[in-house]
Amino acid sequence: MTVENATQRPATARRRGIRPTRGYRIFQVVNGVILTGVVVVTLYPFLNIVARSLSDEAYIIAGRVTLVPRGFDLTSYRLIMSDAMFWTNYRNTVVYTVLATTIALVLTTCYAYVLSKPQLKGRGVLAGIAVFTMFFGGGLIPNYVLITSLGMKNTIWAVVVPNAISVFNLLVMKAFFESLPTELEEAAAVDGLNTYGILLRIVLPLSKAIIATMVLFYAVSFWNSWFTAFLYLDQQDMFPVTVYLRNLIAGATGAQSAGGVADADAVQAAATIQSVTIVLTTLPILAVYPFIQRYFVSGVMLGAVKG
């Protein structure tokens, strides 16, 4: 975000014939150095994981794998990919994420749009209800009892419904809708559109940026979430891949509580298997991110600045 702004501004400044001040240049350099540092710090662990996933176990144990894979080895990829449960859970994650994001998006948009209308009676109460849940929750067991008595336990709904409205996202979206000029909607109304028509044909097409941002926010959080699934599901073939991954890593590191007897191959391959699973799990989000990021920047800015 900041990098982009930093490069844009001097360009326009130069065009106008104003030379950037000395102080500003120093700021730019310092900024660049700090941000490069941040990039390195964030990127290194990930690249290291990728390198580990492709390396031979011996080099990892010897601590010689940093950024470049050593002793190129794909056994772990083959091992993981041949585990049917991994793919079942992977498919679950995809299904859960797509469905949950869709539901979340529909609900959040409707809620936010309604809240953005100042003429709505009881708007304060409606907003209050949402904000209240930011600070107070029912707790684990009541939630569990609720989901169970609604009959959602061990169904896909237990995963995709409970977190459908994130209050933070709701408020960001509300701020965005509030920033849209009311004249547009009034004009649409004069032209004969009803409320739904205005939302679908006027407001939403103008809100691509915020919608893309919300898709990203929601999709990433659903993709990464494991706790809801862990709570409300008790069948292996319904778990998302995050639960699979978490169990795998815990199993490989928890020597103390390893029940029964561990298997030599499993432990042996553990270090690379962890890395492989992490890489495979992060890959889709990583692949999608660059395409949405464009909207993401403008979307968050719009909501934040004009709200």
Add this chain to the structure above:
Amino acid sequence: MFQQTWRRAAAAVVGLLTLTLVACSEEEPAKDLSGNRAGAMADYGVGDQFTATEPVSFSILYNNHTFYPLKEDWLLWSEITKRTNVKLEPVVVPASDYEQKRSLLIGAGDAPMIIPKTYHPQENAFVSSGAILPVSDYLDLMPHFKEKIEKWRMQPEIDTLRQSDGKFYVLPGMHEKPWHEYSLAMRADILDQLGLTVPKTWDDVYTVLKAMKARYPDTYPFSDRWHKPNPGGALLNFLGASYGTLAGWNYQHVTWVPNEKKFVYTGASEQYKQMLQFLNKLVAEKLMDPESFTQTDDAARQKLANGRSFVISANAQTLVNELRPDLAKTQPNAKLVKIPLPIGPAGEINPASRLENGVMISSKARESKNFVAMMQFIDWLYYSDAGQEFAKWGVEGTTYTKDAAGKRAPTPDVTIVGLNPTGSKHLQKDFGFANGVFAYGGKLDLVQSFFPPEEMEFQKVMNGRAPSPIVVAPPHPLTDEEREQASLWETPLKDHVTQNSLKFILGQRPFTEWDAYVGELKAKNSEQYLDMVNKAYERFQKSNG
């Protein structure tokens, strides 16, 4: 109008409250089992194979381990049904967060009937809610369990499980002999090179480390692992045992002093201090890596594999599965051995407990018409010799064979922990046997049946030693209020002990401040805590002694 509604609502709330109170104060259900015998065997006794007289099914909480994730087509499930007419319905929980889910399910009243893999005192948290069954009331339904207690003289151990009502709530796994796993692993080739023998006592360990340091001054000869959940977890645990105190993983706030017939506060005891002094000596003389208490396991393994350390804590599993393969890849000539637990001031002892994790029963199961059949089933599967052998080895002729001397071996295409490494099928992964949920404890020969010869040697030495007198402390169950108080005191006390143990070991705090440290513990109520435990002990002696 509004007033009226309000009053009605209030009345309803009061009514509800009264109902709850009445429900709570209801008498314990009478021990009449006549309505719960469906499927049960009329005369089920020691040596009998349990088979339900009609098909029954029981729900069971299943701890799903990554090394052998549950499969529905396991021979384990079908063979259980074939032999016992019981169908188990597992509620699958990833092993990573088993405890959390268990608490949730029990708290929400949604727990399965059978709840295995419970380590005492984890069950304490559920006792006062009444959600789990006081299993000690129903031992008459479990002939094998009773027989094992008698034959192996387990009563003192069993008594440690009792709550303040004199009952116990978990059916523990039981070992015929204590099984101690952890000790130091050492580079035998370095010992040979230095002309040293395997150290017998902790003082010998010190001498050996010193010799290693003299020869390789750039190394820390001892760099340890297992810093979770508390620093030096494994090391403090077995070193503490040698000093006669309960430290590390197994830190208990109070330690039993057999001679004085009372408890002392562990973290303030003389034995605990001596143990810390020993480690402090190692660290001060640079014989032990100060990072031992904070580094990850992988870091410690790397140091060992790269020859930057020669000694590490180990058990049979990590020795064979991790440490040796690591070394084989980096230093093919290295020879790593696990040495018998070095002897300390507490003498030649075996610090292992004979109790294992165990099974809780949901209170709701008591109302099931199959309750008696379920208890008989648990008795057979977990406590009969046949059931234990089945859970560990599977089906004779299919997954294993037995020679004339009774020695078991996997069938040619079955592999398990280094036995038959070329076998195409895995006893755990493909059949579901030797599964941590069902198979643990038992007779000595069964427990040791997977052990490689060197581990047998280790066990032989350890079993030649006397059981540690501090492991089986006399029962001192706290009442509900006391336990609540205790749990408020325990966390700050334990944190303080853990932090300061590390400071003393690393030399950040000199031992001249030991008295000040004990004073700080007192300020955190260590005395009151101790008092409460000693009183609970006397109370239990009076009413049950």
